[in-house]
Amino acid sequence: xxxxxxxxxxxxxxxxxxxxxxxxxxxxxxxxxxxxxxxxxxxxxxxxxxxxxxxxxxxxxxxxxxxxxxxxxxxxxxxxxxxxxxxxxxxxxxxxxxxxxxxxxxxxxxxxxxxxxxxxxxxxxxxxxxxxxxxxxxxxxxxxxxxxxxxxxxxxxxxxxxxxxxxxxxxxxxxxxxxxxxxxxxxxxxxxxxxxxxxxxxxxxxxxxxxxxxxxxxxxxxxxxxxxxxxxxxxxxxxxxxxxxxxxxxxxxxxxxxxxxxxxxxxxxxxxxxxxxxxxxxxxxxxxxxxxxxxxxxxxxxxxxxxxxxxxxxxxxxxxxxxxxxxxxxxxxxxxxxxxxxxxxxxxxxxxxxxxxxxxxxxxxxxxxx
Numbered sequence: 001x002x003x004x005x006x007x008x009x010x011x012x013x014x015x016x017x018x019x020x021x022x023x024x025x026x027x028x029x030x031x032x033x034x035x036x037x038x039x040x041x042x043x044x045x046x047x048x049x050x051x052x053x054x055x056x057x058x059x060x061x062x063x064x065x066x067x068x069x070x071x072x073x074x075x076x077x078x079x080x081x082x083x084x085x086x087x088x089x090x091x092x093x094x095x096x097x098x099x100x101x102x103x104x105x106x107x108x109x110x111x112x113x114x115x116x117x118x119x120x121x122x123x124x125x126x127x128x129x130x131x132x133x134x135x136x137x138x139x140x141x142x143x144x145x146x147x148x149x150x151x152x153x154x155x156x157x158x159x160x161x162x163x164x165x166x167x168x169x170x171x172x173x174x175x176x177x178x179x180x181x182x183x184x185x186x187x188x189x190x191x192x193x194x195x196x197x198x199x200x201x202x203x204x205x206x207x208x209x210x211x212x213x214x215x216x217x218x219x220x221x222x223x224x225x226x227x228x229x230x231x232x233x234x235x236x237x238x239x240x241x242x243x244x245x246x247x248x249x250x251x252x253x254x255x256x257x258x259x260x261x262x263x264x265x266x267x268x269x270x271x272x273x274x275x276x277x278x279x280x281x282x283x284x285x286x287x288x289x290x291x292x293x294x295x296x297x298x299x300x301x302x303x304x305x306x307x308x309x310x311x312x313x314x315x316x317x318x319x320x321x322x323x324x325x326x327x328x329x330x331x332x333x334x335x336x337x338x339x340x341x342x343x344x345x346x347x348x349x350x351x352x353x354x355x356x357x358x359x360x361x362x363x364x365x366x367x368x369x370x
Contacts, residue, residue, distance in 0.1 A: 010040075010045055010048070012033065013033050013036055013037040013040075013045055013049050014048065014049055016030045016033035016034075016049075017033070017034075017037065017049035017050060017052075017053070018052065020053065021053060022053055023050055023053055026049075026050070026053070037049045060084070060085065060088035060089075062089075062092070062095075062097050062100070062101075064085065064088075065085050065088055065089040065092075065097055065101050066100065066101050068082045068085035068086075068101075069085065069086075069089070069101040069102060069104075070104070073135075073136065074135065074136055075102055076135075076139075077135075078102075089101045089102075112136060112137050112140040114144070114146060114149075116137065117137045117140050117141045117144075117146055117150050118146075118149065118150050120134050120137035120150075121137070121141070121150040121151055121153075121154070122153060124154070125154065125157055126154060126158075126313050127147075127151060127154060127312065127313045127316045127317070128311075128312045128313055130151075130154075131312075131347075141354075142347065142350045142351050142354050143350065143353075143354050143357075144354055144357070144358065145354035145355045145356075145357055145358030145359075146354070146358075147316065147320045147351050147354065147355075148320045148321075148355075151316075151317070151320070154313070154317075155317060158313060158317065159193060162189055162193055162195070163193070163195050163198070163199075165186060165189075166186050166189060166190040166193075166195050166199045167195075167198075167199050169183045169186040169187075169199075170186075170190070170199040170200055170202075170203070171202070173203070174203060175203055176196075176200055176203060176234065177231065177232060177233060177234075179200070179203075180233060181271075184271070184274065184306075185274075185306065185309055188274060188334075210234065210235055210238035210239070212239075212242075212244075212246055212249070212250075214235065215235050215236075215238055215239040215246055215250050216249065216250050218232045218235035218236075218250075219235070219236075219239070219250035219251060219253075219254070220253070222254070223254055224254055225251055225254060226269075228250075228251070228254075229272065233272065261285070261286060261289030261290070261293075263290075263293070263295050263298065265286070265289075266286050266287075266289055266290040266293075266295055266299060267295075267298070267299060267302065269283045269286035270283075270286070270290075270299045270302060270303070271302065274303075274306055274334045275303065275331065275332045275333070275334055275337055276300065276303050276331075277331035277332045278332040279303075281332070304341075306334065307334075307337060307338045307341055307342075310334065310335060310338035310339075310342075312342075312344055314335060314338075315335045315336075315338055315339040315342075315344050315348055316344075316347065316348060316351060318333075318335040318348075319335070319339070319348035319349075319351045319352055320351055320355070322352050322355065323352060323355035323356045323358075323359045324352070324356065325349055325352050325353070325356075328348070328352060329345075329349075335348075336348075
């Protein structure tokens with residue numbers, strides 16, 4: 001015979017409820033008593049049990065919303081840090097709550113002009129420092145396409161530091177090939193910022209511009225495309241990029257061999273590139289071998305280590321040179337991939353959109369002038 005279920009009395013529910021100050025605390029502390037009282041709500045049990053309790057829901061008034069808003073400098077900060085107060089004021093916008101609460105916040109953003117943004121930026125030596133210290137000015141510059149103008153001094157400081165870093169790195173090598181293989185990141189920056197010739201003046205046997213003859217002379221020293229690619233990358237890329245069939249002419253004498261891909265071979269192939277998509281496009285056989293042998297995780301760790309070296313300032317600076325998002329947001333752009341992985345892409349996109357708007361306004365003014 002089953003034992004009879006306990007018959008709860010109102011007195012027992014009240015005794016349980018008196019041990020708690022809020023409904024939430026009672027529900028968590030004695031779920032059974034809470035459920036019994038709630039099930040008897042029609043008989044008035046629940047109201048009697050919670051009569052002494054404090055409401056866990058804040059009853060927002062205009063004064064509470066205003067006090068909350070005064071703790072912040074911008075509307076976005078208020079919305080991010082106290083959503084309940086923000087949306088309470090927004091729900092009562094027809095009563096004037098929101099406008100009154102954000103009077104000082106609107107001023108904090110609207111006070112900026114092109115000139116004030118430039119003055120603000122001059123106080124800082126990096127974009128990240130500027131963003132963290134004066135978000136309103138930073139956002140104004142982003143939305144109005146002023147990042148390049150405001151950050152000119154930052155670019156100059158940054159370029160000087162990059163040049164110094166590139167020169168110190170280059171001094172450790174005797175040829176460009178050795179430098180590229182030994183320090184890909186710094187070598188890449190030297191090319192990107194136009195410092196390559198300046199950094200490699202001490203090096204031997206380097207060529208500024210390849211011709212068909214120089215590519216063929218380089219290619220004759222090797223018996224396979226892979227050897228040529230690995231040993232004289234600049235000559236190989238010059239031949240590959242040429243649309244008049246230089247690559248076919250340069251490699252006509254080379255042996256066609258089937259490489260037995262190992263993890264080391266795949267890793268060596270990957271180290272010649274800076275993004276996964278670029279490696280996959282240029283070395284499809286190496287990528288296929290790594291994929292079929294389940295080596296991609298190890299190789300991806302190498303590419304992720306490259307992303308770890310990219311900074312916020314580098315991503316913003318690269319994005320500031322574009323006014324078309326789709327042209328910048330490509331999978332073989334190391335800065336885009338880094339920004340995407342570090343959640344900076346939306347800021348970079350705002351920078352590019354600001355440039356787009358500025359370009360559109362400029363063209364519109366030119367048409368009016370005509």
